[in-house]
Amino acid sequence: MRLRVRFSKTGKIRFIGHRDVARVTERAVRKVGLPVAYSEGFSPRMRMSFGLALPTGYESDGEFVELPLVDSALVDGAQGGAGASDDVAAGGPAIVCRGGAHAPCEHEPELDAPSYCTIAEALSEALPVGMEVSAAVLTDGRGPSLQAAVRTCGWRFEIVGLDEAAAAKAVAALLAAGTVVTERVHKGETVSSDIRPSVEVLQVVGRSDLGAVLSAELSATPRVVRPSELVPALASAHDMGKARRTHQWTCGAAGRAEPAVPSRCAQRQKETLSG
Amino acid sequence: MQQPRVGSDFTSWLLAYPDTYEIGLPNQGLQILYELVNERPDASAERAYAPWIDLEAEMRTHGLPLFSVDTHRAAGEFDIIAFNLSAELVYTNVLNCIDLAGVAVRSAQRSDADPLIGAGGHCAFNPEPLADFVDFFVIGDGEEVVGEITDVVGAWKHSGKRSGTREGLLRDLAGIEGVYVPSMYAVSYDGAALVEVTPRYPDVPPLVAKRTVADLADWPYPRRQLVPVTEVVHDRLSVEVFRGCTRGCRFCQAGMITRPVRERPAAQVREMVSAGLERSGYDEVSLMSLSTADYSGIAELVRDTVTGDASPHDTAGGASGYGTADAGADPSRISVSLPSLRVDAFTVDVAAQVSRARRTGLTFAPEAGSWRLRQIINKLITEEDLYGAVRSAYSQGWHRMKLYFLTGLPSEMDPDTEAIAHLAANCARIGQEYTKRASVTVSLGGFVPKPHTPFQWFGQNPPDELSRKVRLVRSALGRNRRVQLKWHDPAASTAEGIASRGDRRVGAAIEYVWRKGGTFQEWSERFDLALWQEAMSACGLDLDWYVHRHRGEHEMLPWDHIGAGLHRDFLWQDWQDALAGHGLPDCRWTPCYDCGACTEYGIEHIVASPVAPNGGSQGTGQDLATGHVVPVELRPRQLAGAGAPAGGGA
Structure with missing residues (x-):
């Protein structure tokens, strides 16, 4: 079984790279004493798999990491396995951490996987400021990896100094175009490619102090197209401001879904604390 | 935070x-x-x-x-x-x-x-x-x-x-x-x-x-080690297990200016390790000092750290976490790294304890290739000590290690330099008995004489001489594929020498280098000896005079008004003893020879064990088990008067 964790990356912490996120996460897991499995061999490492890497400097509300748990750390009712989602949702196993056992949250019976908001809270506490865990749910660990499962990403980004009307015009023009060829530097070489097929949704959603705010849904295959590649095609004289990943979407039997939705329970607790 | x-x-x-x-x-x-x-x-x-x-x-x-x-x-x-x-x-x-x-x-x-x-x-x-x-x-x-x-x-x-x-x-x-x-x-x-x-x-x-903290137990810091969110060097928990070192290596400034030895109590070390790991989330701890294998009870400390017995926290059903006392195959156990290992104290026991978690890098520092030269620098380890340590490491599963040497030491002759290759080849050969992958990395540093050491009077080797010695080692190694050779840029040693023993006038040259954009001179890609040479001549300073010249007994040295506790005549005598090839034992386990570090300040060694750790010759030239074992005070005591011998011996 795996614990699938959804977390954010906002504020100053957005400037640390993907490898550093992994190292910070590993330390947080150890601080919480979460029973995560290690690799075998000469130099055992904590096993963890992330969703699509977030470009350094981007914020995110939807980052994911899956942590395989050691079997012996799951107690009570864990034997139902993957198919028995109804049973699991009703109760689900407790996860034994170093500091004690965590039972699934009772407040979210509508979820189809047991959710552990106390673990989410403990991880948030252990992570640096700006990284908040919004959900921790138990999955059977079958199916494709997160990296393979994610089909599109939702983004929200600013274009500095561009007003909303001009942005709307640029968006309409881009969406009307048959091809949008852009250049980017890849491994030291300038590569040009048509990004139009990757743009599934693009719209102006408002403005910030800096300029227009757009939202987009861009496909993650065959390669991840970033908002920073869109901006020159929309307004070549303008820079991109802050960009934030809002979602990573997978496509399952039940249609488009996220690997885990933010736990409302955890959020309620957070609001209670901060309020 | x-x-x-x-x-x-x-x-x-x-x-x-x-x-x-x-x-x-x-x-x-x-x-x-x-x-x-x-x-x-x-x-x-x-x-x-x-x-x-x-x-x-x-x-x-x-x-x-x-x-x-x-x-x-x-x-x-x-x-x-x-x-x-x-x-x-x-x-x-x-x-x-x-x-x-x-x-x-x-x-x-x-x-x-x-x-x-x-x-x-x-x-x-x-x-x-x-x-x-x-x-x-x-x-x-x-x-x-x-x-x-x-x-x-x-x-x-x-x-x-x-x-x-x-x-x-x-x-x-x-x-x-x-x-x-x-x-x-x-x-x-x-x-x-x-x-x-x-x-x-x-x-x-x-x-x-200088100021000296009498008892490290009073200073259990840092309590909250900073944990960076980006990768840094030494990215692990660090706990200082003792400060000071009296092995008496004559090239080593740190060992001269930080005397006496002040061990942190074992219970405090354990508490700092377990509390530090818990709040940081690190899975590796470095037990820091100038020579960690000399810490009293080092093997037990390493064992308990690796298995989590150092932790006062409950093991509460922990299938994971360092609370697990079981010494089985738990991979989440804590790795221990020991910087500055002396070969005569690195025993199979210590090696076995360290290797129970991930094997951290291993560096031994024989410093000189021949016994003759090691006597002169007072790094009194025998060839057998080195081979013993190397054997311990290979037998416990290591397959590569690093050997650190200095070149350009006082009285060094070509056979001494070439002996480095001989030692390294023998170490690699020992490794071959245990693993086909055995290899040794030899790292050569150019010796820069440092203030407040017995070698402060010695004229540093010029860069071309240091380069020649590097080539000497390289050719002596021949085609040995099991030994890799690395060396520190001899030109950087020259610039280091300017600042190491420079006087107030050298400041102008440092300013000149800075004004010409010479920052980050520690970084090889930024270092530029020509800039330093230009600076010295622009400021009317003679580089040879500052760096390559031997000093005389009565010459006033630029740091003579700074007190490291060591008597100047002790340092001079030790310099003369060095040239005569006489060693000096470690005063933490043998009688005080009054270097001044303790007697000047009314402080003493704080060492839990009155005898040297087991293993090797300990290089003291005497039988530690039967004689000259000084009962060491666990707390400093007030001395009757300045100048009295501190060790209570002799």
């Missing part, structure tokens, strides 16, 4: 490390002071690191000053900017940071309201090359003196830093034991020769004696 307080009432320190964040963050000295200052109700400390050249260019373009990483406060707003001096080649970065702070680089040109520029660390034991740029130096351990300086600067701050009072403040600082204020001293020369360094006021001490 620690958040320093900001407010105009606080006496504020900016603790600056004059190299990049990645290099500077792990520095323990800086972290200790950071905590101690922030624990005071009336003071705050923040940190700054040298911006790399790309960031510096941006900062200068946009008119941004050096700022703290904690709150991004401008460096110029602090009361004190204090630099850690771990190596000489960072000196140009110190000047650059002062300049980036918006402060005049030369102390004499600063106004009353400017921050005070301070410096401490091992290089402060010869403060003269930076004397024109730094307002005050701290000599020795900083734990106590940082508070005393805060008191004095705080009083001045609250009196309004009125115009014309800076000189008085500096004079007050000069009155604090262990604080050296260069501007309070007049220096005179006779041609090239230094003649006199005299206090300018009667209340300024003629000799500034």
